[in-house]
Amino acid sequence: MSLGHYVTMLRNGASGHRGVSGHGTMFGQMMTATLADEILTDAPGGVRALFCIGANPANALPDQRYAIEALRALDLLVTSEPVWSETARLADIVFAVKQPFERPDHTQFLEGLGLEIPFAQYTPALVPPPAGSDVVDDWMVYYALAQRLGLQLGLGVPVDMERTPDSDDLLELLTTGATVPLDTVRACPAGAVFDRPAPTILPAREGRDARLALAPDDVLAELDACRDGLSGRPDMAATHLLVARRERETMNSFGRDLAVTRRRFPTNPAWMHPDDLAALSLTDGARVRISVDHDSIVAEVRGDASVRRGVVSMSHGWGGLMTDDAAQEGASTTRLVARDRAVQAINAMPRLSAIPVIVSPL
Known part of the structure; x- marks a missing residue:
């Protein structure tokens, strides 16, 4: 099976959960725009509890009136927020989370988005949370929940579920196997462009002749439908x-x-x-x-x-x-x-x- 056919299979929901809208999953994830339908359905397997992080669905989901009706119908709505957002106003539980300058971080996420140069930077927490504040690291909510449920979490490698880690411990796990060790990045407080060889694409292995499907048939059909719609x-x-x-x-x-x-x-x-x-x-x-x-x-x-x-x-x-x-x-x-x-x-x-x-x- 070619990679293109494999991706097409994942998009069409040939594996994984298929929701009430008939759409399948994409790389294990359901489609955000169908969330309200998945909540309001009476069919088995509907969504009854929702945990939000880095999201404000009460403002972002299509047809806001319908989305708010769905969020209010949940048995449990939990969100992690630094502000009193629309979703926070509807939630049963709101965790106040640390702001970016209140926690350590590194640039791995941006690097994964495709930086054109091998730049990396680590920054420690720059300021403490305000005196008297009751805040938590955003990841701690899910670590503590998994701990109580007896689940094993992993970030490429298993996370210690006995000894509660701190943010720096998790940043270390995220960079396991990196071509530039995190300690080397830490030694450059302002960040640096590291001397790394440019990635190259090797010839195909013997006996392999698969090619990427750059435009699967269903993608072409959808483009045709879009073009026809624009012509009217x-x-x-x-x-x-x-x-x-x-x-x-x-x-x-x-x-x-x-x-x-x-x-x-x-x-x-x-x-x-x-x-x-x-x-x-x-x-x-x-x-x-x-x-x-x-x-x-x-x-x-x-x-x-x-x-x-x-x-x-x-x-x-x-x-x-x-x-x-x-x-x-x-x-x-x-x-x-x-x-x-x-x-x-x-x-x-x-x-x-x-x-x-x-x-x-x-």
């Missing part, structure tokens, strides 16, 4: 297309509450071309309702000549728990994402951008 006109009732926008101060919902972020953008405006604002008799700061057939949000508009006409550009990750208080919390664009239309066949991803919407002045 969008929903004729729509006045604009809502597209995603990134701000340099935020990553999803993280960072939106920082003072430096709020000074530049107190909320997430709806950016539109000035000619589109004029056509609707709008000026900067005016409020509009942005609607789809299943929900709507209220936002403040701003002019941006770099935005195409007919387009509304908004950052995601803002808004509260189903409020229209755009002046205080911004607006949650996931309320406008349909969970059951324009869904990708392979990974169950709904349409997150270029969403047909109606913009109406208030």
Whole structure:
């Protein structure tokens, strides 16, 4: 079996769990966009307890109203958060976790994303948690739970389940077998580019002639369907297309509450071309309702000549728990994402951008 066929099998759920939506797993993981359905199902095997780390599903899942209904239906919701997020407000248990500068770390995660040079850095904890705070390392929640359940954890090698490790112990385990030992990286406090030979691809082993399937048949079919959909006109009732926008101060919902972020953008405006604002008799700061057939949000508009006409550009990750208080919390664009239309066949991803919407002045 070629690698391409093997990956296709994993994507199609030929092995592993298959959820109520009919989608299988991808490398052992279920599809995030189907989580609410997996919670609300009455079928055996539905999700009844959810532990969140590094995630804010009450803000990020498609069709926020439906997602919040699902999260409220859980028997147990636990989250690890440094801020009072939407998910934290719904949770039964919230663990306050250390901030990045309060714990040691190294660059292995970034290296795995594909740094073009062999750079590495280790940093110790730079500041202690605030006096009187009750915080925990984010990994400790899961280590302690596994310890009580009698489970063995591993980070490439087994983790000691008798003696509770500290963060530095785990960083050591993560770098087991590294071409540059962690002690060598620690000796360069500012980080360094290490003299390592460039990776090379060796010739195929004798008798092996497999090739990567760069475009499996189902991927090509999905691209064809996408192209055919783009060739037609969008929903004729729509006045604009809502597209995603990134701000340099935020990553999803993280960072939106920082003072430096709020000074530049107190909320997430709806950016539109000035000619589109004029056509609707709008000026900067005016409020509009942005609607789809299943929900709507209220936002403040701003002019941006770099935005195409007919387009509304908004950052995601803002808004509260189903409020229209755009002046205080911004607006949650996931309320406008349909969970059951324009869904990708392979990974169950709904349409997150270029969403047909109606913009109406208030």
